[in-house]
Amino acid sequence: MIQRKEENILVKISIKIQKQIEELVKQVNEYDYYYYSLDKPKISDQEYDEIFNQLNNLEIKHPQFIDKNSPTQRVSGTALEAFKHITHNNKMLSLSNVFNNNEIIDWCKKNMEEVSSSEILEIVCEPKIDGLAVNLTYNNGEFIQAATRGDGYIGEDITANIRTIRSLPLKIDYKKKISIRGEIYIKKTEFNIINNQRKKDGFDIYMNPRNLAAGTMRQLNPAIVSERKLQLFTYQLINEEDNSQFNNTHHENMMSLNELGFPVNSLIKKVKGEKKVIEYCKNIENIRDSLDYEIDGVVIKFNNLKIQNMLGSRSRSPKWATAYKFKAEQKYTELTAIAITVGRTGTLTPVATLKPIVINGVTVKHATLHNEKYIKINNIDIGDTVAVERSGDVIPKIIGLKKGKRDKRTTFLMPKKCPFCLSFIKKNISTSEAQCININCKERLKKNIIYFVSKECMNIRGLGTQIIEKLIRENIIRNISDLFYLYLQKDKIIFLEKMGEKSVSNLIDEINKSKKLPLNKILTALGIHNVGSEIALLLAEKYTNIDNLTNAKLEELKNIEGIGPIVSNSIFEFFNSAETQELLNKLKSAGLNMHQNMKINSVEQKKTYLYNQNVAITGTMVNWTRSELFELLIKLGAKINKTITKKTTILVVGTDPGKKLTLAENNNIKKLYEKELLDLIK
Ligand SMILES: [Zn+2]
Missing domain, CATH: 2.40.50.140 (Nucleic acid-binding proteins)
Structure with a gap:
């Protein structure tokens, strides 16, 4: 009997604690909303810290009551290895531009004529935040995913990083599956603080707040992202379950977003007539410097969602919206x-x-x-x-x-x-x-390495300018190929750089990973005069391996569509120098992949692309269930592999791909994204 009573008391206490935690979560969320979304703090920072710590302490003592959406749980403990790819349900478009008053007037008139509206239509204007577009997905009232724009079809999964943004609600009072589009940015004040600190610490500084925000979003460790204080503005609401709209107008949608707890820019305004649009643009341009976030223009949208639908989209941009760009x-x-x-x-x-x-x-x-x-x-x-x-x-x-002022000018x-x-x-x-033609010039080598490891080229992370300088100064790197032999000097680097063994190992892993990149990346990275990433891709797809390209005749290069006489000369000269051949041989023996998979172009190739191939699948598809996909692949002549084996040649990749993707990437197995599969069967 006594024991029963004690149990009862324990249950009561535990319910009380759970309630207390829930109440604190609610409170902190509300204060966060006022502080981060509305920019109107409800309590002092000190009071906030007290409540936050109270919640944190209770949760530490009673971990069984931690809600995964508690404000204390924004930073997940582990760093990612890489970002997963995500196929957007609705394409993420960019905006067309207008540059002056006349173009604003033309844009408004042309579109009103197109929908043959007899009355003057409402237009919504809002500052164009100079940040990075993001797609946020909610289901069942919970934040489930964030993706970058990427190429508009496929973006990168940055959910863990975006969770750290304090103005992002993790829970909302709406159950259906929705997508919310917005812009991630960093405040100007925060940007200056971070850059000053980086300068003190001897790191490269960021060019502008957008670069900093972009660099931060690509951080694999959410704990670092959390320190950087990213911010969010939201500007579009999409129903992912059906085509129904929440409201009739864009402006009402923005109000709904606000009610759901999302930060919406307070300068958003409904106007009528081109003159008012121009007036708004002028006003915003005037207050531009006083804002603590960078803007580069004004977004102009038709307010009525039916009108938006009638106007529709071009392949890259919607017709119902445009961006007025400020002059520099x-x-x-x-x-x-x-x-x-x-x-x-x-x-x-x-x-x-x-x-x-x-x-x-x-x-x-x-x-x-x-x-x-x-x-x-x-x-x-x-x-x-x-x-x-x-x-x-x-x-x-x-x-x-x-x-x-001087009369005499030097x-x-x-x-x-x-x-x-x-x-x-x-x-x-x-x-x-003027040119330094010394091929052993250390400054040139430094610039070459910086370019070689950059994101657009070999994408080797963890090799900043300062480290590169030191490695060159110490003669550890004397040419590009030495990068791939750094592992032989691991101990020396740890000593020199005062780097932890872990970060040196990570760097060497990054370098090894880059060896598997396709030929077009290496061609870009080699920095051939006049050859950027587009021409590199053209060459890689035409010649498919480095030897074919090395042996290409000048006449042949000249005749490639998209390559003129100047470019073909630079390519020919580059590959016919002894220096280049020496470098290529070194890169080859270091184990770099110098091949390009065939691009699927002709109808014939499309028809037979999957024929007789061993195909594995990872992730979920938007257009097919698993069994429908099996059926389709078999129809196309493919053999289905349940797991990735030595025989597997192609991996079909959907949303949320699993470990198979890494396995495929490590084994040079071709990837076929859902969008590409769709193209294939068109
Ligand atoms: Zn020099």
Whole structure:
């Protein structure tokens, strides 16, 4: 009897604690909403911390009551190995642009005519946040997934990172499956704090808040993301279950988002008529600098969702919306010095050092001066006051000059020797280009390695500028191929870099992973003059392996569509130099994959692409159930593999792919995404 009573008391206490935790979760969520979404804190930071800690302590003591959507659970403990791919249910489009008042008027008129509206239609205007687009999925009232835009069809799964954003509700009062589109950004103040710290710590600084936000979203460790304080604005609501709309208008949808707890920009406004749109754009441009987030224009949308539907979309962008882009901002400052940089091809570029100036909330300290001729023509000199322009990712430019005070002007001259390796430079009189032609120039090597490991090329993470500099200085890296032999000097690197063994191992893993990249990536990374990622892909698909390309005749290269005489000459010269052949041989013996899978082009190839192939499947498909997919694949002549075996040649990849994807990537098995499979059977 007594025991029974004690049990009862225990149950009661435990219910009480559970209730208390639930109540605290509710409170913290509400304070978060006021603080992060509305920017109107309800209580002091100190009071907030107290309540948050109270919740945290209770949860630590009673882990059985932790709700996975508790505000204390935003950061998951483990770092990811890689981002999974996600196929978007609804394509993520980008926006067309208008650049001036006339184009705004034309855009409004043209579309109103198209829907032959007799009355003036409502238009919703909102600031265009200069961040990164994200798709958030909720089901059953819970946040389940976040994906980047990617190519519009397939994005990357960044759920764990996005969970750390405090203004993102993890639970909402709506049960159906919905997608919410928004923009991830970082506040200007936060950007400056982080950059200052990075500079102190000797890291590369970020160019602008968007680059920082992008770099942060690609972090594999959510704990780091959490420290970076990403922010969110939402601007679109999509019903994923059927085509029904929540409301009749976009503006009402935004109000609904707000009620569900999502941050919606407070400057959003409903207007009528082109004049009002222009007025809104002008007003926003005027207050642009006073906002703590970067904007690069105004998004203009038709408010009525039926009208939006009638107007529809082009392949890349909706017709019912457009973006008015601001002109790049210009400011005057003093040019205090001219420095010389040497690029990976050896080109010397004069760079202006400026008295730091804030343009659109970002501090600008350097601007490109292109070459000697540019400086001469524009009569630029040290001590001048210059007009500087900065827009988006582009390096700031000097676009004008207030004459300097001095009567006597010194004329800038390019140095005769490379400032880094001291070898004589070669000058091209007609283009005014100066070049360091020493192939052993360490500055050139550094720039080459930075480019080689960049995301667009071999995507080797963990090799920052500072480490590269040190490895070159210590003669551990003397050419690109040395990267692939770093593992032999692991101990030396740990010692030199004061890096942990784990991070050096991670770096070596990254390098090994990059060996399996297809030929087009390597061709891009080699930095052949005039060959960017597009031409690299063209070449890789035509020649399929490096030997075929090496043996290609000049005439043949010239005749490839999309490659002119200049480009074909650079390609031919590159592959016919002894240096290149030596490098390629070293890369080959290091085990780099120098092949490209065939692209499926012709109808005939499409028909037979899966014929007689051993095909495995991972993830779920949007268009087929598992058994429907089996049926389809068998119809196309494929043999189904339950698991990945030595025989498997193709892996069909859906949403939420499992371990098979990594296995396939490690074994050079071709991947076929759902979208590609759809193309195949079209
Ligand atoms: Zn040099």
